[in-house]
Amino acid sequence: MEKAISQEERIKRAEEIYNRRKYANKTNISTSNRMETDGNITLIKAKMIRKLLLQILACTAIYLLVYTMKNSEQLFSSEMLNTAKEILSYDISIQNLYDKSKEYFSGVEEKINQILDSEDQENQDMNNEEVNETGGNITQEAIGGAEEVAPVEEKSQEELDIEYVKQNANIIWPLNGTITSKFGSRTPTEIVTANHYGIDIAGNTGDYIICAMDGTVTTSSSEGDYGKHIRVENGEITTLYAHCSKLLVAEGDNVKQGQKIAEVGQTGRATGPHLHFEIKRENRFINPEEILETK
Numbered sequence: 001m002e003k004a005i006s007q008e009e010r011i012k013r014a015e016e017i018y019n020r021r022k023y024a025n026k027t028n029i030s031t032s033n034r035m036e037t038d039g040n041i042t043l044i045k046a047k048m049i050r051k052l053l054l055q056i057l058a059c060t061a062i063y064l065l066v067y068t069m070k071n072s073e074q075l076f077s078s079e080m081l082n083t084a085k086e087i088l089s090y091d092i093s094i095q096n097l098y099d100k101s102k103e104y105f106s107g108v109e110e111k112i113n114q115i116l117d118s119e120d121q122e123n124q125d126m127n128n129e130e131v132n133e134t135g136g137n138i139t140q141e142a143i144g145g146a147e148e149v150a151p152v153e154e155k156s157q158e159e160l161d162i163e164y165v166k167q168n169a170n171i172i173w174p175l176n177g178t179i180t181s182k183f184g185s186r187t188p189t190e191i192v193t194a195n196h197y198g199i200d201i202a203g204n205t206g207d208y209i210i211c212a213m214d215g216t217v218t219t220s221s222s223e224g225d226y227g228k229h230i231r232v233e234n235g236e237i238t239t240l241y242a243h244c245s246k247l248l249v250a251e252g253d254n255v256k257q258g259q260k261i262a263e264v265g266q267t268g269r270a271t272g273p274h275l276h277f278e279i280k281r282e283n284r285f286i287n288p289e290e291i292l293e294t295k
Contacts, residue, residue: 110285117154117157124154158284161281162290162291165237165279165291168236169213169234169237171212171213171288172210172257172292174209175203175207175210175264175277177202177203177275178202179200179202180200181199182289183196183198183199183288198276198278198285200276200277201274202273202274203264203274204264204273205245206245207263207264208260208262209262209263210259210260210261211232211239211256211258211261212257212277213232213237214234215237215255216253216254216255217231217252217255217261220251222267225269226240226268227242228243228247228262228267228268229241230249230262236282238280239280240276240280241261241262241275242278243264243266243276244265244275245262245266246263248260
């Protein structure tokens with residue numbers, strides 16, 4: 001039989017059980033707090049290391065940016081920045097990027113050709129001066145009393161291209177109208193570009209546009225800044241008709257000079273109904289007014 005326990009012994013045992021449980025809880029809480037504190041310290045260290053690494057990367061990026069800006073004048077030229085700003089100001093498409101890139105690098109190649117032509121001319125002038133100084137330039141006047149033959153001036157690439165187009169293609173006006181924007185530099189706006197690679201001819205929406213030369217349609221598209229546009233190629237020569245309201249021919253069609261190929265419109269980046277007309281030899285733009293007969 002169980003021994004009878006007095007009321008005092010029961011109270012004493014209950015106090016002992018309570019004290020043991022209380023001590024065990026304090027030990028568990030202390031251990032938990034210590035683990036939490038260690039974890040916070042580790043987290044703080046990791047954040048400090050990551051912050052330090054980010055600061056180092058930021059300083060390195062700033063240094064590289066400053067170095068690049070100081071040593072890459074061509075990369076940050078005003079023409080390049082204007083082109084980039086123009087591209088970012090509207091929706092970008094693959095065709096648009098291709099057209100803009102092609103126009104930009106065409107301009108760069110033209111400048112390089114002009115520089116090379118200028119250097120060739122300077123070298124030629126220096127050679128002529130050396131010949132004169134050494135007395136090696138014998139003229140017809142010294143031999144037989146005739147006048148000295150003037151040296152033949154070298155032509156620029158632009159002059160050669162204009163001469164080639166006139167000799168190899170009979171280009172006529174694609175639209176009977178007034179020129180509202182000429183070839184070359186102009187004041188840019190949100191719609192108007194700084195460099196104009198053709199001429200704008202005023203017209204009314206729906207006026208017929210005729211093909212300026214015989215050739216093959218290589219582009220008949222409604223994509224990009226040109227809106228609805230057509231390209232016609234004949235050997236090295238290309239003509240372009242842009243901002244049309246309607247296209248009357250398709251890619252691959254053979255067209256004849258004077259044939260109706262489109263109608264005047266205001267599609268793409270245009271401020272009003274007109275025809276944007278371009279002439280190129282290979283990838284070099286030519287002022288159409290140098291080719292077309294004066295009205």
